[in-house]
Amino acid sequence: MALVVQKYGGTSVGTVDRIRNVARRVAKTYDDGNDVVVVVSAMSGETNKLVTLANEMCDFPSEREYDVLVATGEQVTISLLSMCLNSMGYKAKSYLGHQIPIITDSTFSKARIEEIGDRNIREDLKNGNIIVVAGFQGVDREGNLTTLGRGGSDTSAVAVAAALKADVCEIYTDVDGVYTTDPRIVTDATKIDKISYDEMLEMASLGAKVLQIRSVEFAKKYGVVVHVRSSFNDNPGTLVTKEDEDMETVLVSGITYNKDEAKISVMGVPDKPGIAARLFTPLTTANITIDMIIQNVSNDGLTDLTFTVPHGDFKKALKAVEETALEIGAAGVRSDENIAKVSIVGVGMRSHSGIASKMFQVLSQEGINIQMISTSEIKVSCIVDAKYTELAVRVLHQAFGLDKKDTRAE
Amino acid sequence: MALVVQKYGGTSVGTVDRIRNVARRVAKTYDDGNDVVVVVSAMSGETNKLVTLANEMCDFPSEREYDVLVATGEQVTISLLSMCLNSMGYKAKSYLGHQIPIITDSTFSKARIEEIGDRNIREDLKNGNIIVVAGFQGVDREGNLTTLGRGGSDTSAVAVAAALKADVCEIYTDVDGVYTTDPRIVTDATKIDKISYDEMLEMASLGAKVLQIRSVEFAKKYGVVVHVRSSFNDNPGTLVTKEDEDMETVLVSGITYNKDEAKISVMGVPDKPGIAARLFTPLTTANITIDMIIQNVSNDGLTDLTFTVPHGDFKKALKAVEETALEIGAAGVRSDENIAKVSIVGVGMRSHSGIASKMFQVLSQEGINIQMISTSEIKVSCIVDAKYTELAVRVLHQAFGLDKKDTRAE
Numbered sequence: 001m002a003l004v005v006q007k008y009g010g011t012s013v014g015t016v017d018r019i020r021n022v023a024r025r026v027a028k029t030y031d032d033g034n035d036v037v038v039v040v041s042a043m044s045g046e047t048n049k050l051v052t053l054a055n056e057m058c059d060f061p062s063e064r065e066y067d068v069l070v071a072t073g074e075q076v077t078i079s080l081l082s083m084c085l086n087s088m089g090y091k092a093k094s095y096l097g098h099q100i101p102i103i104t105d106s107t108f109s110k111a112r113i114e115e116i117g118d119r120n121i122r123e124d125l126k127n128g129n130i131i132v133v134a135g136f137q138g139v140d141r142e143g144n145l146t147t148l149g150r151g152g153s154d155t156s157a158v159a160v161a162a163a164l165k166a167d168v169c170e171i172y173t174d175v176d177g178v179y180t181t182d183p184r185i186v187t188d189a190t191k192i193d194k195i196s197y198d199e200m201l202e203m204a205s206l207g208a209k210v211l212q213i214r215s216v217e218f219a220k221k222y223g224v225v226v227h228v229r230s231s232f233n234d235n236p237g238t239l240v241t242k243e244d245e246d247m248e249t250v251l252v253s254g255i256t257y258n259k260d261e262a263k264i265s266v267m268g269v270p271d272k273p274g275i276a277a278r279l280f281t282p283l284t285t286a287n288i289t290i291d292m293i294i295q296n297v298s299n300d301g302l303t304d305l306t307f308t309v310p311h312g313d314f315k316k317a318l319k320a321v322e323e324t325a326l327e328i329g330a331a332g333v334r335s336d337e338n339i340a341k342v343s344i345v346g347v348g349m350r351s352h353s354g355i356a357s358k359m360f361q362v363l364s365q366e367g368i369n370i371q372m373i374s375t376s377e378i379k380v381s382c383i384v385d386a387k388y389t390e391l392a393v394r395v396l397h398q399a400f401g402l403d404k405k406d407t408r409a410e
Numbered sequence: 411m412a413l414v415v416q417k418y419g420g421t422s423v424g425t426v427d428r429i430r431n432v433a434r435r436v437a438k439t440y441d442d443g444n445d446v447v448v449v450v451s452a453m454s455g456e457t458n459k460l461v462t463l464a465n466e467m468c469d470f471p472s473e474r475e476y477d478v479l480v481a482t483g484e485q486v487t488i489s490l491l492s493m494c495l496n497s498m499g500y501k502a503k504s505y506l507g508h509q510i511p512i513i514t515d516s517t518f519s520k521a522r523i524e525e526i527g528d529r530n531i532r533e534d535l536k537n538g539n540i541i542v543v544a545g546f547q548g549v550d551r552e553g554n555l556t557t558l559g560r561g562g563s564d565t566s567a568v569a570v571a572a573a574l575k576a577d578v579c580e581i582y583t584d585v586d587g588v589y590t591t592d593p594r595i596v597t598d599a600t601k602i603d604k605i606s607y608d609e610m611l612e613m614a615s616l617g618a619k620v621l622q623i624r625s626v627e628f629a630k631k632y633g634v635v636v637h638v639r640s641s642f643n644d645n646p647g648t649l650v651t652k653e654d655e656d657m658e659t660v661l662v663s664g665i666t667y668n669k670d671e672a673k674i675s676v677m678g679v680p681d682k683p684g685i686a687a688r689l690f691t692p693l694t695t696a697n698i699t700i701d702m703i704i705q706n707v708s709n710d711g712l713t714d715l716t717f718t719v720p721h722g723d724f725k726k727a728l729k730a731v732e733e734t735a736l737e738i739g740a741a742g743v744r745s746d747e748n749i750a751k752v753s754i755v756g757v758g759m760r761s762h763s764g765i766a767s768k769m770f771q772v773l774s775q776e777g778i779n780i781q782m783i784s785t786s787e788i789k790v791s792c793i794v795d796a797k798y799t800e801l802a803v804r805v806l807h808q809a810f811g812l813d814k815k816d817t818r819a820e
Contacts, residue, residue, distance in 0.1 A: 016466045056426045057490045058497035069489035072482040079479035087468035
């Protein structure tokens, strides 16, 4: 008998009929002899409705009360799913964040889980109950309701799985698992059977939207085996787990892309200590997330500095940078909104050389100019002209042998 | 400086704009130098929507989960009202039932309040906060959410007022207060300025729907002064308070009626011990509430037994009674669904005689036949043909001097 944590997202519980489907799947897992803890999101659309209501009420809703409001979405789902399981003859019991409790810090709207009580749930499991947990929500040490930010139910599920030392945390979604790249671009994209936490973190932060990044960090920290799979069929999905020797034999596990960035270059910057700080401090103050930063080798005491920011922050960032550029006597500022970041990810890179240069070669063969490069231990990212995004993804996917089935077995 | 508890019902908080109005009224009370605790219901229509959802989910929703579901209605309102007050520059903080805590027994859907913590609220009041409390909900000693039944927010408000020893508990509604009778029937009906707990209990249980009965019982038990008034204007409403000498000078305070009953008579019942129990036990088992019971004096060892039940239970009751009548050898069963109960209520009756006979006389002058009579210390109820309801109410209202203004000063 295993202890299984299952998480169903908003689409999977979007209607009364879909909740009924989820109940059947949960019941089957229970009938197969497992202890089952289910974590659910709000019914799709509900959270948006609540946010609209808050915005109608006032321009800047206070954060504490905002969390009280949006937390009702998951409360509705857990009660409905529990009712349904009860009516099917199962013992099921809903749990709100504060009833478990899921203790978080007091950062409303993006609280971090600090501690999870397992006594209440364990007791109910022992008595044969199926446990239905409200995702996305917690409670701080003063008893205020908190929420974990969009996609927070993934983190709730992994955290509960960690606290209960569950055998597996199944994340049900509307796709079959994590793919080698976006199947909308590459029809030959294949589902990855097994991926390491670190690769998943890179994949998630580079644009694959299957799992909330923080849930993967949590899974890695506590060694929770995460199984990403579809709630619409019984196919096995993708296992996110700790790195093993098999994984290292694969050079590249996936190709990702991100079109949501813009590039800003400051030209002819005097190469003196403290200049970078002066340039970036106003951006940090304005809460703008800077992604890649490239500083060229200095030439005659002058250097060029280029970085990328999210599209949404582009105008604000550009204005701030232009002001600072003037102050520090830079030669000028250039910008480009039509860029894309294309990345290859794989733990195999650590033990294999030549991966990066192969990437550059493949892109160059297609006449794609590389504007910026950034690397980590397990990924290489290139900034290219946005119009080449799909082409770049396709040729890289093919070049690194991801098109074929059973890449892993090579 | 006073401590004021205000309760706003679903209609008063039915839209974002109405919540804004409530916020203004609350803010004014605070600006006048009072400590303010606000208790709110769900936005009108919301609870019904949630109930519909539960019924779509399954036929007999489990009671525990049903309460988890419907409790979200008030949670939405407290967050919106608190946000609004915050955006107006006031310190406001929402409280869910479990955050206060409002401890109840574990009778889901109609839980009774057992205890209220006042420490958290007092602390926040001391720090200048306006407190916004979710009505209708509580938590049992095991931490399960509970609800108090329809209209339960009145009880929440009175109970919180009792716990905090508030100076007054203002119940805001869509009418100006408690009237001498239904103004839709008697246009000359006047608002009652002051009424005793006992009178209010009779008025409430006899059909005046302004206050939940349990809230009046609570107010009486703890001596909470309740002020029923309109949320749409600033007129003084009706004070529900402990009996004083003024009140006794008024013979009749109000006239009520109830058309929601049906009458069943069992004829020729053998007048033996245990017969009444045999007749009524099946009804009690079926959860049918019996209101009036009349047993005539025995004649030749046979008696007639008549009682009333709510319309909704009539068919079920009649079937049960016909079976029992056969078993005990009664002569037959008669029934009438077209009846109404008309009542006069007033603490003045205790010290004045002749009130009941005046009532009978007034009805007889209009040719209205009295089918059953029942009395308590402070009320007389008569069952009459339903078609005479309005006529009976009107003539009684006039006969007991309620038509004129300032009856109280007589």
